[in-house]
Amino acid sequence: MSARLRTIAVLGVVGIGLALSALTLHARDERYTLPGTSEHLMYLRSDRAASRVMLSFKAIAADVYWIRAIQHYGRERKEGGRFDLLQPLLDLTTTLDPRFNIAYRFGAIFLSMDPPNGPGRADQAIALLKKGLDANPARWQYAHDIGFIYYWYTTDKDSAAQWFEQAARMPGAPSWIRPLAATTLVEGGNRAGARAMLFELRNSEEKYVRDAAERSLSQLTALDDLDALNLLLAQYAARHDGTYPASLIELMHASGYPQLPLDPARVPYAYDPASHTVSVSPQSPLNPMPKGFRPK
Numbered sequence: 480m481s482a483r484l485r486t487i488a489v490l491g492v493v494g495i496g497l498a499l500s501a502l503t504l505h506a507r508d509e510r511y512t513l514p515g516t517s518e519h520l521m522y523l524r525s526d527r528a529a530s531r532v533m534l535s536f537k538a539i540a541a542d543v544y545w546i547r548a549i550q551h552y553g554r555e556r557k558e559g560g561r562f563d564l565l566q567p568l569l570d571l572t573t574t575l576d577p578r579f580n581i582a583y584r585f586g587a588i589f590l591s592m593d594p595p596n597g598p599g600r601a602d603q604a605i606a607l608l609k610k611g612l613d614a615n616p617a618r619w620q621y622a623h624d625i626g627f628i629y630y631w632y633t634t635d636k637d638s639a640a641q642w643f644e645q646a647a648r649m650p651g652a653p654s655w656i657r658p659l660a661a662t663t664l665v666e667g668g669n670r671a672g673a674r675a676m677l678f679e680l681r682n683s684e685e686k687y688v689r690d691a692a693e694r695s696l697s698q699l700t701a702l703d704d705l706d707a708l709n710l711l712l713a714q715y716a717a718r719h720d721g722t723y724p725a726s727l728i729e730l731m732h733a734s735g736y737p738q739l740p741l742d743p744a745r746v747p748y749a750y751d752p753a754s755h756t757v758s759v760s761p762q763s764p765l766n767p768m769p770k771g772f773r774p775k
Contacts, residue, residue, distance in 0.1 A: 541576035544568055548582070552589050552597075562598040565589060569607055573614075583611035584624055591632045601632040622646035623656060626663075636667025644676070654683070658691050665769040670699055697743035698765050708740060708748060708757040716755070723755045 548568035555562045569586040573579050587604035589597055605625055612621040626642030629635045643660035646652050658680060664673035673695070680692035708727075711734050716723050724730040727750035728739055739747050746763040750756075759765050 537575040541572050541579055541582070544572040544575065545579065545582050548572060548586065548589075556596060559595050562589075565598060566600065566603045566607075570610075573607065573610060577611075577614035580611075580615075580618075580620075583608055583621060587624055587628060591628055593632075599632075601628050604628050604632070617650060619646045619649035619652040619656075622649060623652075626660075630663060636663050637669055640664040640667060640669070640672070654685055654688060657683075658688055658695075661692070661695060662769065665695060665699065665702075670702065674699060694765070698768055701742045701759055701765055701768070704740060704742065704748065705757055705759070712755055712757065723752065724750075725752055726750060727757065 545568075548565060551564050551568060552562065554560065555565070565586075569582060569590070572582045572586070576582075587608050590604040590607065591597065591599070591601045593599040605628055608621045608625045608628070612618060612625075615621065622642050623646040626639045626646060629642060630639035640660045640663040643656055643663060647657040647660060657676070661673050661676040661680060664670075664676065677692045677696050677699070681689055681696075683689050683692070708730075711730055712723060715730055715733055724733065727748065730750070731737070731739060741747055742759055742763055742765055744764050746760050746765075748757050749760040751758070759768050
């Protein structure tokens, strides 16, 4: 399993675990409610007011607001609610304790989840993580998490790659983030940006990073080949009143190329006469190819 898939899987499992924990806390809260307490009474809308009221007890207050945020999330998730207090509670929590790591990271997951599991507010999740990065500029995890939110919840691959790259440049960031940025650029269709990054990664000290960069560069070459071959197909059909060739070798001969084209792994490209498309062969070691790329 790749580092990117491991990261996504881990965050997904943790998110599910936190969701279950939230439901458990909610059940406990319903059974053992303190007299006279109310979620709305515990909620201050002003960060300045909260800081003034809590004085030197900000860390304790932050813990209380974090627990209330989890309880609110669990209650709304169970009842199919609007999660209207989730973002304000998380904002207050992190204002009272700007170093509250779990509130930033897993609060962002809560905010990002689509209904009925969350409010589906990736924008609020990103804003929360940016707030965390402003308060803790050495935390590469927040930059990585912003990239993850863009990648998973908004499908904005270019922005995801930019944030993965920013995380990779931060002190202490693991070496697998930089290849993740390059791969995300490929998936987003930014081949020029991906190539520039991959060429640089070929000089990495880690062999697995160099190997991954070489493979991704080969995939980019294959994508360029597919663009050219599918263009030849369109030109063939235009010359033959919409009729397509029966095989790839027929296309190549008709286009003045005597040999069957091979991908960078030296495996012939595959042609589907039903869909009239050329693709990388299922037998090629270049598979699985990046998805979602844009033709040139």
